[in-house]
Every structure is written in C-alpha cells, then in structure tokens.
Amino acid sequence: GKASSQGPRARLCWAWISILLLFLPGLSDGGKLLVVPMVGSHWLSMKEVVEKLSERGHEVVVLVPEVSWHMETTQAYKVVTHPVSQTLEELDNAFKEFATVHLMEKPFPLNILSMYKAYLHIYNTFFGQCKDLFHSQETLRFLNQSGFDAVLTDPLFMCGTILAHHLSLPFVFFMRGFGCNLHFAAPQCPSPPSYIPRLFSFNSDRMTFFQRVENALISLLEFQYCNDYYGEALKLSSEVLQKDVQTLEELDNAFKEFATVHLMEKPFPLNILSMYKAYLHIYNTFFGQCKDLFHSQETLRFLNQSGFDAVLTDPIFMCGTILAHHLSLPFVFFMRGFGCNLHFAAPQCPSPPSYIPRLFSFNSDRMTFFQRVENALISLLEFQYCNDYYGEALKLSSEVLQKDVSLMDLVNSAAIWLLRFDFVFEYVRPVMPNMVFVGGINCAKGKPLPKVMFLYLQIVYFSMKSHYVKSKSILIATMHKAGHQSLSWEIAPSLLHCGHAISLHNIFELNWWGFLFLLSDFFYAL
C-alpha cells in the first residue's frame, strides 16, 4: 500500500531528472555545471552521476569546504575548496552527539524533543561552513566569473540552493528525502493528509480515522518544524539576497492580502494554514520597518541621548520591546490581546490547560474531556507558533542585543501590563500584581459615534458565541450590493464598553474575525 502513493511519483521524478541530465542531446553538447554536494553518505550516490556527467563532456566543478570529512573524488572533474572556520573535531563531535541521541531510549515526547535538538545542532554546525562560504569574497567572485550554466545540489543542506539564488542560476535537486514533505509541497503536488502518509508517521495510504488525525497533525507541525530547522539558512538567505525596504504600496498590499484570507472559505486545515501564512506575511512586512529603524544609526543615537525614563509600547509588534531592551529602559505594555497567551505566560501566571481556555479555542473555563485535550493541544502548539511568528523579531533581537534572545526573554521583563479589557468579560484566572485592567478607558468621554459611521453601516450583529460564520457570504454580498453603504452595526457592549444605542434592522451573524475584518475594511474604506 505504502509504495503505491509515493513510489510512482518518486520514480517519475527520478526518471525525469535522469533524462534531463543524461540523455537530452542539447545538454550532452557540454555545459558547465557547479556541483554543491553534501558530505557523508549523500555524496556516494551523487558521485556516480557527477562522474557520468563529466564522461559525457560536461565541465563539472565540485565545491567543497576546505575542512571536511574525506570525500572521494576523481580526476574527472575539478574540485574547488573554500575556507572554513570550524575544525574537523567540531564536525566530528556534532556528528557523534547526533548519533548518540538515536541510541538513547527516552519516553515520548522527550525522545522527539532531543531528536529535534540534535538535528538542529548538527544542521547548524554544518551550516556554519555555508556561512563561511559566503564570507569568502574570493570564492564568490571566482564562482560568479566561471559562467556556470546550472547548479546540481542536494537540497537537504540548503547551501547550494542559496548559492544558486545568489548567482541567479537554475538548479537541479538530487535527493532521497526532504523534511516536511518539502519535495512534494514545493512543486505543489496535491497531498491531502487523509491519503498521503507524512514522513515518519509510519502510516500507509490507507489510514484509520485516528491515523488521519495524526497525519493531519504532523502535516500542521512539519510546516513549523522546517521553518525552525532551516532558521539559519533562511537568515543567511535574507542577508545574501538582500530584500529591499518596503513602500507604502507593499504595506497596503500585505494588508489587503491579509484581509482577503479572512473572507475565504477553506476547509480545515487549509483555513488555518492560509491564515497562518497571512499573519506571518503581514507581520514580516510591517516588521521590516523595525529593521529599518535599527539601521538608522542617527535615530538610535538620538533616542539614546534623549535620556528617556521608560518606554510605553504595544507588545504585539515587538519593535518597542526590542528598542527598550536596546536602550536598557523599563517598559510598559499597553495591549488588548497577545498571541499564544503570552500576556499570561510571560509574567508566569498559573495557567493550567484544564481550566484556562486558550485563545481561539472558544472553550469556556468549564471543559469536557475532549475540550481539555483540545485546549492542551493548542497550548502545545502555540509555543511553536509564536516562536515562528516572531522569528524575524527574535532574529533582529539577537543581532541588536548580541546574544541569543528567546521570546520570553523579550517580554517577561515588562514592568507593567496595562490590559485593555475588563476582567468581568474574561474567564476567571490568576493574574500578577503588575497586571492592570484598563478596559474601556478609551470610552471615558462617551463621545457619540461619528455620523459617517451610521451612513456606512447599518446592522451587524456580533455574537461572541457564534463559532463559525453562518452568513458571511450573505453579508458580503449585501455589502457589495449596497456599495458598503447600507449596513450599520451593533456591538456587544462587552467589546467596546462604550454602549452606544444602535437600531437593529437586518441582522447577520458574524464571528469574531468576520467582525474584525468588516470593521477593518470599514476603516480602510474611510
């Protein structure tokens, strides 16, 4: 059963590459190929192909680190080395540690966690050689001037891929396995989690219900996992490929894309995945501005010389937090919501998953057994999620503060948390003495809603309890038909705490997100 789903496709891909490389007459005329291999056993099979290519009249150059495990090479091709800073001993030790982890017997999930750490460690150690390559201007100049036609590389290591992008060359992957199903995900092969078993799930293509759930969970996690695993590679790529600073148009587009995703109806888990991507994209786009701040030495000098006593900031963007750390100033958070329960996790409020409902779980503080399991799963995932979501922020922090910084390191030293909601409307939960509820302070003056708002909107009934959008499409259709002009709103007073009297006419139900994005769309239109 197992072979029937992946086997033919893999064989097809392999056949395709073989044909392309070895038998196409056009290529056999002799091209110039740069080979970026992976050391160790991966080289053994690639070596055969490289020799064959050379035999057929191609000019082949194999790029290897100066210090590395012995790689058997022949006269058939040129070998170019690049300087590296690590010693052979460091590589050996990383590998020994890696091998040891596979021999230890630990219970779940400790086994997975130590495995993950070991993979990350060995990857980052070896990837140091790639960083050294990009520090060697001489090698880069030589490679650029050699006029290669293509790059042949093992994608697992990612170095050849970054190099190919840097040199703007087409690249061919030669591979056996690739984490996170990337070899099927990247070329967009259809890959429904109910039928395509995930790597290391040990499922076949005939799964029971629970195996499908497991498979779906793995496919949700693997996305996260690979972004983390390839963290160093992504960091280097952004440096090497130097993305420019954004324009207002780019910010606008990121926001539009973000809003659009909330209006699309996709089945689970596609909805979650595209939502996640949209969040990541909008965050990273806006966070570019924070990077630009830290590139402006002049601004930083001015801020440092101004002798501020404290920083007041909204934590969600993270830029103010990094700045406060940079300037060694105490900081106060002013906020409504924070992903992954960070506002409760960072000040170390007790937060047992059986009693404290997680954000977006729509559970209450009285949960059934399955709701508790769901709640616990969410709290496991949210940790990963936020590390990834704030990936760019963490990267910048480590650069700016010149030490490894975790998400908790960044936010747990907040002096005061001003929480812009009211405990009356939240489930009962323990909080810390430096957390102050200030919900509704923006409504203190009780100003009437601007008239233009009534013109724009007539009724949107927002229900905290509707977990799904029942009539979103009807609402949107109505909005479009009316050119956004015949809808008004009624907001649960618990949300805005302003208690404006509003007339009710046509009632549509919207969930929290639908509501937020209707509002954002509205403000956007204004």
Ligand SMILES: *[C@@H]1O[C@H](CO)[C@@H](O)[C@H](O)[C@H]1NC(C)=O
């Ligand atoms: C490679 O060389 C060309 C021509 O000399 C130059 O225009 C290009 O910027 C170089 N590329 C890199 C990545 O250095």
Ligand SMILES: *[C@@H]1O[C@H](CO)[C@@H](O)[C@H](O)[C@H]1NC(C)=O
């Ligand atoms: C701020 O200025 C002080 C005194 O001039 C200096 O010692 C410190 O290193 C500066 N801090 C930053 C982050 O530039």
